[in-house]
Amino acid sequence: MAAMIHARLKLARDDFSLDVDLQLPGRGISALFGHSGSGKTTCLRCLAGLERAPEAYIEVNGEIWQDSRREHFVAPHQRPIGYVFQEASLFAHLSVRANLTFGYKRIPAQQRKVSLEQACALLGIEHLLERKPATLSGGEAQRVGIARALLSSPQLLLMDEPLAALDGPRKREILPYLERLHSELDIPLIYVSHAQDEVARLADYLVLLEQGQVQASGPIAATLARLDLPLAQGDDAGVIIEGQVSAYNSDYQLLSLQLPHSDLQLRVAHEPLAVGMPLRLKVQARDVSLSLGADQHSSILNRLPVTVSGHRPADNSAHVLVSLDAVGTPLLARITRYSADQLKLHAGQALWAQIKSVALLG
Numbered sequence: 001m002a003a004m005i006h007a008r009l010k011l012a013r014d015d016f017s018l019d020v021d022l023q024l025p026g027r028g029i030s031a032l033f034g035h036s037g038s039g040k041t042t043c044l045r046c047l048a049g050l051e052r053a054p055e056a057y058i059e060v061n062g063e064i065w066q067d068s069r070r071e072h073f074v075a076p077h078q079r080p081i082g083y084v085f086q087e088a089s090l091f092a093h094l095s096v097r098a099n100l101t102f103g104y105k106r107i108p109a110q111q112r113k114v115s116l117e118q119a120c121a122l123l124g125i126e127h128l129l130e131r132k133p134a135t136l137s138g139g140e141a142q143r144v145g146i147a148r149a150l151l152s153s154p155q156l157l158l159m160d161e162p163l164a165a166l167d168g169p170r171k172r173e174i175l176p177y178l179e180r181l182h183s184e185l186d187i188p189l190i191y192v193s194h195a196q197d198e199v200a201r202l203a204d205y206l207v208l209l210e211q212g213q214v215q216a217s218g219p220i221a222a223t224l225a226r227l228d229l230p231l232a233q234g235d236d237a238g239v240i241i242e243g244q245v246s247a248y249n250s251d252y253q254l255l256s257l258q259l260p261h262s263d264l265q266l267r268v269a270h271e272p273l274a275v276g277m278p279l280r281l282k283v284q285a286r287d288v289s290l291s292l293g294a295d296q297h298s299s300i301l302n303r304l305p306v307t308v309s310g311h312r313p314a315d316n317s318a319h320v321l322v323s324l325d326a327v328g329t330p331l332l333a334r335i336t337r338y339s340a341d342q343l344k345l346h347a348g349q350a351l352w353a354q355i356k357s358v359a360l361l362g
Contacts, residue, residue: 029188
């Protein structure tokens with residue numbers, strides 16, 4: 001049976017109600033995404049047992065943590081979770097090392113999934129071990145907080161907007177470490193955020209919450225490409241592509257990336273990377289134009305054959321959002337309504353997508 005996290009939660013307050021049925025992969029990073037007040041943190045607190053929904057069923061990779069129909073409830077301290085809050089909340093009177101080992105020493109040796117050395121290496125905090133929390137930057141303190149959560153040997157790692165209290169440089173400092181957790185540890189992670197750039201960079205699976213209900217859920221690439229969701233309407237609308245390094249042209253310093261499911265390639269200016277290395281790309285809808293033919297005499301590096309899957313007006317009525325299929329890879333394009341009429345845009349139409357910019361995430 002595939003690893004899975006199932007959380008069916010129902011609760012009501014005076015000003016808010018939550019009614020969700022989450023079925024998340026038991027591996028990788030699942031993001032709960034939405035505006036403030038959409039229910040993201042409440043879901044996380046229910047998973048942790050910090051809040052007890054009157055009607056709930058929670059099962060994590062075969063273990064039932066709550067079943068309200070059978071009056072079964074596993075207390076928070078008995079749930080094998082690691083919880084990372086917006087603030088690191090370290091013990092001010094203890095060194096970093098003592099903060100890390102405070103809970104770690106209470107885990108029987110045979111149950112430890114992550115060693116102190118491994119956690120410190122993953123988060124790059126070896127040089128901080130003898131310092132006190134007051135001497136740490138915000139980014140350093142949060143990395144220590146994440147390491148502390150890992151050292152509880154969790155079966156599930158919960159992160160509630162862990163970068164929200166940090167400025168731009170500190171966020172950029174921590175994101176690579178979060179990516180390392182994803183690639184090097186086999187611990188499922190549920191990540192709460194309202195920042196689309198964080199979610200695009202980290203998540204494998206996306207749940208869009210709105211007013212306490214699930215508006216959409218699914219693999220991130222397919223979900224971001226859906227025209228019926230508000231994610232496609234904003235200026236940051238775009239798709240995520242999991243590519244793989246296929247070649248490097250040292251003369252022009254161009255990296256070639258093979259798209260999944262096909263032999264299609266994208267090229268991007270970048271330093272050399274190992275062939276076969278997986279990379280995550282983001283292509284913004286505003287950076288994709290459409291053409292009836294492949295224009296070989298253009299400064300645009302990346303031109304892909306695509307089929308129109310559908311289209312709809314953008315929030316700005318002068319523009320149209322177009323969903324495209326590039327041999328199994330979804331793309332979005334944002335073009336003017338005039339251009340759509342000139343192309344006689346219709347579902348099933350074969351076109352060429354001209355991609356002006358590709359962003360490597362990470």
